[in-house]
Amino acid sequence: xxxxxxxxxxxxxxxxxxxxxxxxxxxxxxxxxxxxxxxxxxxxxxxxxxxxxxxxxxxxxxxxxxxxxxxxxxxxxxxxxxxxxxxxxxxxxxxxxxxxxxxxxxxxxxxxxxxxxxxxxxxxxxxxxxxxxxxxxxxxxxxxxxxxxxxxxxxxxxxxxxxxxxxxxxxxxxxxxxxxxxxxxxxxxxxxxxxxxxxxxxxxxxxxxxxxxxxxxxxxxxxxxxxxxxxxxxxxxxxxxxxxxxxxxxxxxxxxxxxxxxxxxxxxxxxxxxxxxxxxxxxxxxxxxxxxxxxxxxxxxxxxxxxxxxxxxxxxxxxxxxxxxxxxxxxxxxxxxxxxxxxxxxxxx
Numbered sequence: 001x002x003x004x005x006x007x008x009x010x011x012x013x014x015x016x017x018x019x020x021x022x023x024x025x026x027x028x029x030x031x032x033x034x035x036x037x038x039x040x041x042x043x044x045x046x047x048x049x050x051x052x053x054x055x056x057x058x059x060x061x062x063x064x065x066x067x068x069x070x071x072x073x074x075x076x077x078x079x080x081x082x083x084x085x086x087x088x089x090x091x092x093x094x095x096x097x098x099x100x101x102x103x104x105x106x107x108x109x110x111x112x113x114x115x116x117x118x119x120x121x122x123x124x125x126x127x128x129x130x131x132x133x134x135x136x137x138x139x140x141x142x143x144x145x146x147x148x149x150x151x152x153x154x155x156x157x158x159x160x161x162x163x164x165x166x167x168x169x170x171x172x173x174x175x176x177x178x179x180x181x182x183x184x185x186x187x188x189x190x191x192x193x194x195x196x197x198x199x200x201x202x203x204x205x206x207x208x209x210x211x212x213x214x215x216x217x218x219x220x221x222x223x224x225x226x227x228x229x230x231x232x233x234x235x236x237x238x239x240x241x242x243x244x245x246x247x248x249x250x251x252x253x254x255x256x257x258x259x260x261x262x263x264x265x266x267x268x269x270x271x272x273x274x275x276x277x278x279x280x281x282x283x284x285x286x287x288x289x290x291x292x293x294x295x296x297x298x299x300x301x302x303x304x305x306x307x308x309x310x311x312x313x314x315x316x317x318x319x320x321x322x323x324x325x326x327x328x329x330x331x332x333x334x335x336x337x338x339x340x341x342x343x344x345x346x347x348x349x
Contacts (some may be wrong), residue, residue: 002347003064003126004325012045012065014326021122021130023077028133030071030089032347035124036149036316037329039178039245040268041065044119045330047270066345067093067117068152069124070145080133089136090148091124092155092298093117109159109292124149125325127347137298140306146319146344147305150183150312153342154301155293157183157310160266161191162297163290164239168192173228173237174213175253176244177204179315179341180266184241185213186310193239196231198224203339211311228256237261247271250287251279259283266290315341322347 003018023029044050049060073087083089096103096111103111115121117131139148157180166172170193174184177199188195189212197208200220208216215231217224228236236258242249245267253263254275263285280287304310317340320328329343 001127002322003122004066004322005062006044006048006065007062008060009048010046012326012330014323018064018126020128023075023080023130025078026080026132026134027077027130028073028080028083028089028136029075029077029128029130030091030136031074032069032071032124032126032129033088033145034149034344034346035066035069035118036153036342036344037066037325037333038068038153038342039333040067040119042330042333043268043270046334050119063118063120064122064124064126064129065118066123066125067091067119068149069093069118069129070139070148071124071129074128076133083133083136083138088139088145088148090139090151090298090302091117091129091131092135092137092293092295093123093152094292095121095132095135108294114292125322125345125347127322135295137302140302143302143306146316146346147312149344150179150315150342151298151301151305152293153180154183154187154305154310154312155297156180156266157187158297158301158304159293160184160241160243160264160290161187163288164241164262164264166191166193166239169194170238171196171232173198173224173240173253173256174208175240175242175249176246176267177201177208178243181241181243182207182211182315182341183310183312184243184266186211187304188241190304190309196228196237207314207341210314224252225256232258235259239264241266243267245269247273249273251275254279254285254287257285260285262286262288264288264290316344317341318343320345
């Protein structure tokens, strides 16, 4: 079968004779429909193999990329009764071990032995894939196949919102309005917060407004630190969601959040930020990390999309096929003049 395979740093190849997987007991075999390309895929390609929980970089084997994926059930493995051939499903891409300390405590997003579809296990940029049946999610009838891959980044936003302990009427800054940031804007609005979007790209700020942000700040023109007090009753935001993954932005988030406020770091950082920890200590600010998702996050994300509270269609900037995924997908996402949010790839076109 055809598959886009990551062989190592800056080495991705469209293979045409990759072995077609067969379902093991408890698994479903999926005829892949659509997979969206994430900035993490680009990070893996350019800077990987990434040290993602579940596999050390020195244990790396070539892997099929694509962790935001949907498919149609082609076959079911022994013991699978909840799905049948033809069912449309979205992949819940983070698989916890159910054996470690964190899983036993119900903290599955911190599992020490995670497998991630498309990063540490073969993923969706292929004609077929297999995955445990208990970790795929039925797609509601009125949600199109091509939109459903964005359930995964929506679940990242949902998980970040849970980690923030957001409350109704909180002032929330979303710092970085790429796809995850724009989904975070919508999830926070659905939670009843007042949302201020910060970015340096006008296209992102315009989209944030379209998707419900109450205010936007163009950080290329003004210093948000000068503007935010006027937008937050003079005390600063209650929560700052840092979703950009840029080296300086965690420090900005810590500086902007109010005393005893909370910063949630959602971005994945390819450079190492330096931090003055006194800015945390002196204002008793909280800084927490947010990565991965839980099954509850995936289901909540799908419910929000199905209800129209999170709109993903505006974030699909382009479509391509598996045959053209490198030049029209990965290379376009890598461009410094990137003008897209998500590129969706058809595995069967």
